[in-house]
Amino acid sequence: MDDLYAYLPPLIERWSSQESVREQAVLGGWDRIVGEPVSRHCTPYRIFDRRLIVLTSDRTWKTQMERISGEILRRLNQLMGHGSVTFIEYRVDAARAGVRSPENAPGKNSALPAKTRKALQAASTQIEDADLRERYLRAATKYLARRAYQERTGVISGTGAGEPSG
Numbered sequence: 001m002d003d004l005y006a007y008l009p010p011l012i013e014r015w016s017s018q019e020s021v022r023e024q025a026v027l028g029g030w031d032r033i034v035g036e037p038v039s040r041h042c043t044p045y046r047i048f049d050r051r052l053i054v055l056t057s058d059r060t061w062k063t064q065m066e067r068i069s070g071e072i073l074r075r076l077n078q079l080m081g082h083g084s085v086t087f088i089e090y091r092v093d094a095a096r097a098g099v100r101s102p103e104n105a106p107g108k109n110s111a112l113p114a115k116t117r118k119a120l121q122a123a124s125t126q127i128e129d130a131d132l133r134e135r136y137l138r139a140a141t142k143y144l145a146r147r148a149y150q151e152r153t154g155v156i157s158g159t160g161a162g163e164p165s166g
Helices: 002-006 008-014 019-034 059-067 069-080 114-124 130-153
Strands: 042-048 051-056 087-092
Touching (some): 019 042, 019 069, 019 130, 051 059, 059 069, 059 087, 114 130
Parallel strands (some): 051 087
Antiparallel strands (some): 042 051
16 A cells, blocks of 8 residues: 555656646545544645645644644655645534544445445445555545535635635
């Protein structure tokens, strides 16, 4: 699994003009960067001008994350390449922070239609490595849930419109 992440910085640098590439790398690597317990309460929302917006489940998590922001930023740039993200902004938004318990594990997001969940599960069976399969399910679920939310609310990524307040 570590070998796979070693390829991220050169790939991101190659497509550095496409913010969506950085955004997807953060979504896919978030649990690895912050750890499972933190990722249950803090979710990367979007990247805009190399600024990562992270949604937290409450003010306590926001405060704690702000205290370790330098370390998170270092880990992000270590994984994705120096300068991929230059600042992290934390906002309290429990509804969209994706707070999940162990019972609400990757690939079991009930916010997605059953047909979509089944399709993700079916696609994931092609991934032999259990850790990679779990990360794929988590990243795909987060991405699809975020896109569905954006479609429902009219938020268009990259415009700054419809961002949560915090």
